[in-house]
Amino acid sequence: MASQGFWPFGAEDGGDNSNQNPSAPRAWCQAAQKFTGGLGSKLCALLSVGEGEKTGSPARKQQEAGVESCGCNKPCGCYKSNIDFSVLYSTDLLPASEGEVATLSFLQEVVDILLPYIVQTFDRSTKVIDFRYPNELLQENNWELSDNPETLEDILLNCRTSLKYAIKTGHPRYFNQLSTGLDMVGLAADWLTSTANTNMFTYEIAPVFVLLEHVTLKKMREIIGWPDGKGDGIFSPGGSISNMYAMLVARYKMFPEVKEKGMSAVPRLIAFTSEHSHFSIKKGAAALGIGTDSVVLVKVDERGKMIPSDLERRIIEAKQKGYVPFFVSATAGTTVYGAFDPLIAIADVCRKYKIWMHVDGAWGGSLIMSRKHRWKLNGIDRANSVTWNPHKMMSVPLQCSALLIREEGLMQKCNQMHACYLFQQDKHYDLSYDTGDKALQCGRHVDIFKLWLMWRAKGTIGFEAQIDKCLELSEYLYNKIKNREGYEMIFDGKPQHTNVCFWYIPPSLRYVEDKDERMKRLHKVAPVIKARMMEYGTTMVSYQPQGDKVNFFRMVISNPAASFEDIDFLIEEIERLGQDL
Amino acid sequence: MASQGFWPFGAEDGGDNSNQNPSAPRAWCQAAQKFTGGLGSKLCALLSVGEGEKTGSPARKQQEAGVESCGCNKPCGCYKSNIDFSVLYSTDLLPASEGEVATLSFLQEVVDILLPYIVQTFDRSTKVIDFRYPNELLQENNWELSDNPETLEDILLNCRTSLKYAIKTGHPRYFNQLSTGLDMVGLAADWLTSTANTNMFTYEIAPVFVLLEHVTLKKMREIIGWPDGKGDGIFSPGGSISNMYAMLVARYKMFPEVKEKGMSAVPRLIAFTSEHSHFSIKKGAAALGIGTDSVVLVKVDERGKMIPSDLERRIIEAKQKGYVPFFVSATAGTTVYGAFDPLIAIADVCRKYKIWMHVDGAWGGSLIMSRKHRWKLNGIDRANSVTWNPHKMMSVPLQCSALLIREEGLMQKCNQMHACYLFQQDKHYDLSYDTGDKALQCGRHVDIFKLWLMWRAKGTIGFEAQIDKCLELSEYLYNKIKNREGYEMIFDGKPQHTNVCFWYIPPSLRYVEDKDERMKRLHKVAPVIKARMMEYGTTMVSYQPQGDKVNFFRMVISNPAASFEDIDFLIEEIERLGQDL
Incomplete structure (x- = not known):
């Protein structure tokens, strides 16, 4: 079986000259x-x-x-x-x-x-x-x-079997995660990366990739709007680590002695983020020895956006207790609602109280590539640090997450340990390209080449077109279901990102008047429909509860392969699988 | 140009029937x-x-x-x-x-x-x-x-150019890092991984890969010697992160309240590791809010092995000051000398003082696959956690690092945040396979398939043969230069790992009697030879100073492609490039 390849090896002779065997x-x-x-x-x-x-x-x-x-x-x-x-x-x-x-x-x-x-x-x-x-x-x-x-x-055979049971994450009807799609140039770049099999810690062993990281981070900073693209940054293994790095650098900026002395040498630090923010802010705080109790969850409005006045109130409260507010993480594109926190107002608060402003744009940061949608990120240029995951909305293969920092040299000072077996100071080339000591990682996977090559292949306008298309699809979905029988939106108004959050109400539930009974039964609807989707294998979309809202579907679109027809299909499929519930 | 592929596309007709065009x-x-x-x-x-x-x-x-x-x-x-x-x-x-x-x-x-x-x-x-x-x-x-x-x-063309300037990390004469070699099955597996383009956080979207991680971690724990292979673990983005995870879990085990309350709620914690250990222990301590001052560097003997009596002395000292010793990181295969700390003696000390014992086997852990060399790791079964990087001595493509933990469930408790958009509790399958909440990462690259497929292809005995061969080559190098004119060994005796550390003394320096003058000039020799190696492109080997020892070469062999002939070549090349210095 193995010798019957798809390409010419071992192919049967299909030509007219059988003794020639053209394979x-x-x-x-x-x-x-x-x-x-x-x-x-x-x-x-x-x-x-x-x-x-x-x-x-x-x-x-x-x-x-x-x-x-x-x-x-x-x-x-x-x-x-x-x-x-x-x-x-x-x-x-x-x-x-x-x-x-x-x-x-x-x-x-x-x-x-x-x-x-x-x-x-x-x-x-x-x-x-x-x-x-x-x-x-x-x-x-x-x-x-x-x-x-x-x-x-x-x-x-193992390869075939592994693929047989794999999720087709590039399938036009796979909507399950923020990272979907399979980009052909990105894939080619990843194959090349595997073949080159090297490590980002020094220029010595990754000259091209280190330069490409340099070029790409500068371009990203220019797009964010920092003067001349100056600043710093690194590609890290995912948005959670990028967010943790930002918190680490912010703490070091305020209390550099923490590197040697630890948290016992500094006052109690408080971080602020919205109640809809990603769980990595709390994970980071737990790991860094700050503790989750020191992460204050700021209230959001009905659309899931941080309320700046509540942020200010909570900062004042913390200060009154003698704590030191050191870090505000605004979210550009929350995980569930896709909400963009009001960055300008948050920047004003951060300036007033001299607090590091981080923007977690892991999901929504890519909208800055779109002339039509980048207004949602207005104020991002005032951030001290930004997380931006091209592996989400830009369809770069997993993983590709950038942390960008406005102040140059800070990451290096915060994390460096001067390992002399790796970062020798008497090398024969410009040592500023040995970027490894900026990170907590020693070995670091090459995540840059796929992004860089895709950017060359698409141009900025190509990414823009992809992003605009996904947002157009989500608006189509929103318009289609907002008044449709059997659907209830989780929040009113056109989605700001591609997140469309809704309940599907099966016919049997549509006229249940007891509110508790209705909620209790509704909570079970999405998990059953999702399980059926997976068993049929026809589509996949995520669901979750949030706050006092029982399980609802969170539709997201980041795959350029998706079309209007796929949105129609999703709705039909939900109704087909859920009508008897 | 681009249409002239190597394979049949666009190939010229090389057959006898030109109108058929067999390409x-x-x-x-x-x-x-x-x-x-x-x-x-x-x-x-x-x-x-x-x-x-x-x-x-x-x-x-x-x-x-x-x-x-x-x-x-x-x-x-x-x-x-x-x-x-x-x-x-x-x-x-x-x-x-x-x-x-x-x-x-x-x-x-x-x-x-x-x-x-x-x-x-x-x-x-x-x-x-x-x-x-x-x-x-x-x-x-x-x-x-x-x-x-x-x-x-x-x-x-961009792909071709990028490869033109790439380091051939699989070249038989590339000895520059602990990770060398290009394994064909590993490469194939990585191409498949890129194509599957998924994420390790849930079974839902990576069913096969999650199971393979489960199977492989269990196998690794069995080899370590934990009863029935029970315990826990995860693949992380590199040995430094694995070491940091170990420290994080050790801290949580002793003071679970640190997760919510932060370091200010716990006494001053002290970690111990040898002065030759990897810098990631200090990086981790800095990040976790413990502080580098709380990492005590225990003395090593002339071979670079931790001295257990010094460890005990330093623990007693710390306790006398009212500090709490919580973590000992023994190194199995130090970065420069390749030394194996005496694990049994260290385990005895850890048991006596009830301290978490971690083994950083990022580099040397793989020797446990060899019946001939695994004695160097005797006592590893008494560790609470082990870092083991198959991407080093087992030639798995970068990155592939495992953290193994003896106590099941601890990682989950330490790191989990119960994100309900991802780890829904009402899913239709066994939720113990949703492993994402164990890690600090949210998205996690699939690093398991390449290791698993290589293991299937080689069997345990195949890895053993690779490892034994590399150690044989390093012994050959050691025997070749230990008495050769112009060489001085950094320490006496046969290498325990593949690290062979030596000075090359150019002819002009061999009879310099002023010790300071000699050291000063010797310090400059290795960097010049290394720069020339890179300019000629013939070979690459690392150098560094260590303690009071001026720059010396650290030869390591982890590439199964290397042969006796390549060792001979390296010596000839060092002499060719260094004779005029």
Whole structure:
């Protein structure tokens, strides 16, 4: 099975000249001859009879596995590369001596598994997920790790099986998370990143990627509106870590002695964020030794936006208690409602009380790329730090999260430990490109190349078009359901982001008058519909309760593959799956 | 240029039947017909004349770009897929309507760029790096981001350029970091991971990967020696974060109130680690609000191993001051010397004083996979937590770091915030598989698949063989230079890990008697040789000072591609580049 690839390897002869066998061999010859530096002849030699006779070599194994003469007319006399993976092991791949052919065939075979998956991802006639319960997945397959190796045929089978049960996160009807979509240029960039397999801590071992991070962070700061794009920043493993970094740097800015002395040397610090903000602010405070009790949750209005007067009131309260307000995290695009906190008013409060202003734009920050929607972020240029996750609304493959900081050099001072085995001061190049000591991470994955390459491929206007389209779709959904029978909106008014929050009220519930009874039953509706969606595999959308509101659907759209038709489908599907509840 | 792929797309006809043109088209037809679910016919239809006449469609653009009739005899009447990327943009790729052909061609073209790079990586006749100084890289290329999109041809060119200046981290003569090598199965797994593009926080959206993490962590705990492999753990973005998580959980275990109340509610906590330990312990303490002054650096012996009696002395000292010792981080494989702290003796001290014992095995933990070398980790089963980075000594692509914890449920309690938009309690499956609330991260990259697939492909014995080989090479290096003229070892005795630390003494320095003068000049030798290595691009090895020892080379071997010949080469190269100093 493994040798029946999707691409030419092992393909059956579909041509009119059956003795020529047009599949792999000639492609191999041509391929080999395109290599520079003597590799071409080396590959040809590896494929030739003479070389193949060495006992135990992969070429020999291929002969034993019954490979045929390719009939190729090139002078190199190539063998057919119709490799039998059932007799090969990972030890036959590079760096094994003469492992080139097996390696290229194996990797191509993997690509031949991935390409159809990618095409199917966008095919609305395929399922979003072929759902199995954990015990089913465990029982139906053998996932165990053992002492002995598997053949490459088994490895390819493992790849197929893993994809069979995967969620198609790029499917046009997958609306489950803030990160959806599968961008082809981003994917290509990620494949290249894996192949380059390096680490962002020094210029020495990631020269191009470090420069691209430099260029991209500057561009992002320019877009935020900081003068000349000056400032600092880093790509971190996700928005939660970016938010924690911001809190860490804000604390250091106010009390640099905390780095050596710890929290016991400083007064009680208080952070402020809205009651609808992301849980990472509390997680960060717990980790940093600030404690969740010192995170004050500021009230929001009915649309989920922080109320600046309540922020001010709570700051004054904290100060009266002798505490030190040090950090305000405004949210640009809350997780559930998609609300944008009023940044200008918040900036005024922060200036008045000299508090670090952070903007958590993990979800909504990308709207700054849109001329139509960037007004929602007015005031962001006054922030001291910004979290902005291109892996959400810009569809960059996971993960890609930037933390941007207005003051240059602060991150470095806050986090550096001068490890002299890594950040030697007597290197022969400009050390300002060794950015690793800015982060808490030592090794750091290359998350920049996918964003940079997508930006080159789309231009800023391409991202803008994607974002505008998703917002247009959410407005379409809102208009479609706001007055539709069986729907109730969680809050009134056009969505500011792509979040559309609503209850679906099944027919049996529409005329229940007892409010408690209604709420109790309504709470159970979304989980059942969601479970059915997953079992049918037709679509996926998230739900949750919030505050005193029982379970409701939170629809979000960040996938450029989604269309009006998919929104229509979602509504039909909710009604189909929920009508009997 | 872009249309001249390495694989069949656009390949010239190398066969004997020139009017048949055996390159892409038939491969396309066969390819198309292997799709299930109607995709085959869809692809064929997309390639057909009728469809291509729609104005503005990619197929139409291909016609305009001068594609030829493929001469294929299949009834579908396919067009030649010799796509001209110079007229296509990312918007012509999926999810664009009719974007399948352009997408498959584009991705295959990218793979055709990556495959030769992979083969060259292992070719000793190629450079490890084509080094450019930052200003050269910036001036010789345009990396800027603009408003407007580039063509796919330009994007492919960007890929080629990025790889041209990349470090070949899998090159057999790249010894620069603890993470080296390029594993073919790991790479394949990472390509699949990128394609699946999902997030580890819930079973809902990463069912297979979450299960594989579960299976793999259990296996790792079994190998550590915890009864029945019970316990907990998570894959985190690198060893530094894993170490910080361990410190966080240890603190929570002793003072759970710290989560809400912060560090001001607890006594002064003290962490202990050796003076040769990794800087992440101090970074973690700074971040967690403990402060670097509360990290006590315990003395090491001449081999770099923590001295347990000094640990005990420092614990007693801290207690006498009224501080609370809460965390000991023993290092299994120090960064520079490769030393293994004596775990059994340290475990005894930790038990005596009831202190959390962490083992930072980021670098050396993998030796537990080797029956020959695992004795160096004796006592690890008594640890409360272990950091173990398969991306180092096991050559898993970056990043792959595990934190393992003996007590189940502690991580969850320490970090959870119960975000109800993500970790709904009324889901239809076993919620113990929603592991996201254990971590500080919200979104979490899938780092498990590459390790799991490599383990399946190699078996435990395959990893063991790799590790044993690297240790054998380091012993070979040690034996080769320990008595060789011009070399001085930093410490005596056979290396315990693959770290071999030495000075190269150029001829001009060998008979300098003034000790200060000698040290001063010797300090400058390694940086110059390293700079020359990079400029020639022949090899890379790290150097650093440590304590009172001036700059010395730290050779490490973690790449299974390295051979005795490469060790010989390294010595010759150091002598060639350093003889005139």
